Amino acid sequence: MNHDYVIEVDGLKKYFPIRDGLFGQETGQLRAVDDVSFRIRRGSIFGLVGESGSGKTTVGRTLLGLYEQTAGHILWQGQDLQQLTARQRQALRPKMQLVFQDPYSALNPRIRVGDAIGEAMLQHKLCSRAELRDKVLQVMTICGLAAQHYDRFPHEFSGGQRQRIGIARALILNPDFIVADEPISALDVSIQAQIINLFSDLRDDHGVTFLFISHDLGVVEHLCDDVAVMYLGQLVETASRDRLFSQPLHPYTQALLAAVPTLQPQQKPSQIVQGDIPDPSNPPPGCRFSSRCPLATAQCRSEAPRLRQVAEGHQVACHKVMSA
Amino acid sequence: MSTPLISFENLSVSFAGEQGRVRAVQQVSFSLQPGQTLGIVGESGCGKSVTALSLMGLLPAQASRIDGGAIRFEGEDLLQLKPKRMADLRGNALAMIFQEPMSALNPVLTLGEQLCEPLIRHRGVTPKAAWQQATQLISDVGLGRAESLMRCYPHQLSGGMLQRIMIAMAISCQPKLLIADEPTTALDVTVQAQILQLLRERARAQQMALMLITHDLGVIAQMAEQVVVMYAGRVVEQGPTADVLRQPLHPYTRGLIASRPVPGERRRRLWSIPGQVPDLAALPAGCAFADRCDRVSARCRSAVPPLIGDVRRAACFHSERAEAQP
Secondary structure, eight states: OOOSEEEEEEEEEEEEEEEETTTTEEEEEEEEEEEEEEEEETTOEEEEEOOTTSSHHHHHHHHTTSSOOSEEEEEETTEEGGGSOHHHHHHHGGGEEEEOSOTTTSSOTTSOHHHHHHHHHHHTTOSOHHHHHHHHHHHHHHTTOOGGGTTOOGGGSOHHHHHHHHHHHHHTTOOSEEEEESTTTTSOHHHHHHHHHHHHHHHHHHOOEEEEEESOHHHHHHHOSEEEEEETTEEEEEEEHHHHHHSOOSHHHHHHHHHSOOSSTTOOOSOOOOSOOOOTTSOOSSSTTTTTOTTOOHHHHHSOOOOEEEETTEEEOOTTOOOO | OOOOSEEEEEEEEEEEETTEEEEEEEEEEEEEOTTOEEEEEOOTTSSHHHHHHHHHTOSOTTTEEEEEEEEEETTEEGGGSOHHHHHHHBTTTEEEEOSOHHHHSOTTSOHHHHHHHHHHHHHOOOHHHHHHHHHHHHHHTTOSOHHHHHTOOGGGSOHHHHHHHHHHHHHTTOOSEEEEESTTTTSOHHHHHHHHHHHHHHHHHTTOEEEEEESOHHHHHHHOSEEEEEETTEEEEEEEHHHHHHSOOSHHHHHHHHTSOOTTOOSOOOOOOOSOOOOTTSOOSSOTTGGGOTTOOHHHHHSOOOOEESSSEEOOTTOTHHHHOO
16 A cells, blocks of 8 residues: 555545524534545644634544544545445554543543553554563653653643653554644643644654644644635635745735744734634534635635635635736 | 833732642732733743732632732732732722633623623712613624614624623723733634724723733734743743843743644744643652753753843743843
8 A cells, every 4th residue: 555645535524513493403413524625644733723623623523433424425545435344444543643632531440541541452453462561661751751651540640751652552553544632722832832742752653644733823834734714614725834834825824823822022923814613503604614715705605715825735615816 | 111001919829729838829920010021921830820820819719829919910929819909909999800811701691781791899880871872882892783782692702792892891891901921812813803802992992901911922923022931830031022032031932833743844843842840739849840851951950040130031041141241
């Protein structure tokens, strides 16, 4: 198998039913992910950026099969995941792993850390009990945990260490692909850098491919190779990291970048986008950003722009952006 | 410099913990001028919120204990006030907003009722006049449809709108000091920018001092003239924000700045502060940062470095003061 892309997503949709009334009738649909397409290069970190309610977590979970997609295709190294048998899918599970946002709730408080890390190896019958301890210690070292931590319980660890445990649990299965869903936002600032460095080591030294879901643009710029910006269930812009941060084209991307507080004192954001993200169950017609966009015209409010290529590897969904 | 609006003088606060007393705040001293914006930055457990809560008289009475010090508001020690006098000040001359606006508002009262309450309680205005003033306040914080919002309940609004309502309530009695404890941490980045702009505008319009508590140095850089850096219950550095960010004196401040990704500087390995924040119930004898510090010496392990300096202060035996001065 030699594919340049570990994951290819084509026209992915995930709708959740909205139930209401005495008998829980379906009264509508929440289009959490609405026609999203992107590809993740092997050995790269792909950043998925958006604010709360944009659907970025749903994308990650659908990729891993934790949600069943409503429509669209997910290709894993060229293979359509939906066409696999249950057994084939089971065999793929160890190859795709998830690191959770909250390292406090993701660990069972009554299971020793070493056992928690090794659990999945036994589950997938990837090694014998005799070999397990060595394997666990190996992966603990990679993640910066000491051998004496093996027999301790989760409450004895700080947030940053717990996140390392969460990463070690994913890593021990030797995955090709890790979905990291806001992996550092629950951590203290002085600890965040340790985890960010660990991710870049895993990419550079172990060739792991990541989908890095985050709302923190500073971290995304530092860590990711390619970036997609998501707004209300749709991608509004995708580009290489260098292009996206030097030439953001979509007004929403520009607003997001302008809103990040920098260390330049008293440098006030030039343009502050007004209003909140609209209710995802009732998005505005036309372009979904039109209700907050400073450039919106009548066309934007009636006709949804499609994601189109404006330069090599740079796609944007906006009527106001001219092709280069 | 004029007389400070607020001055903390060697404030120490501790809590009863399972393994002895947890010393949440120790020997904290700094002051705030009228109309000034001061940021307090630090990680969870550094004592920044406890410092603010003790000013407001909102520490849990059973669990906490003031071990010493004073908090002077226009010369008067807030820690010595009778509860009734403190209640007159709180929500009036001294106001505070919190991280989670949803949990700070009463879910079963309309926003109008909650906005009118401080006006009636502190300003003695009639309910009818209070209603009018409250409606005006909603417009002042940048929300439309003020009339209909007055009749809404908190759950009907988004987090960003609720934080605006909290600000409206806090500024309703023209406070001299507004404490904002992580006011934008629960909000999206575009909404955060709106709320910070609103705080900046209102502080200027009402000549209100702002004490902004956050873990985000970026927010401090955008907002505060003065910054206080706290670590493990103590002030480790203080000074004008621009100077502190450009030339930090304390190794902890230096580490915090260096561990932030810098726009444009990509693929550089981030500096990370090794180790973790010490347990406040078992603090080391010397400097609390010693175990994580790259300049540690024997002296750091035996004595707590005092906070020294004038305009800029730092609590470190090996601070970069010498290099900072021309």
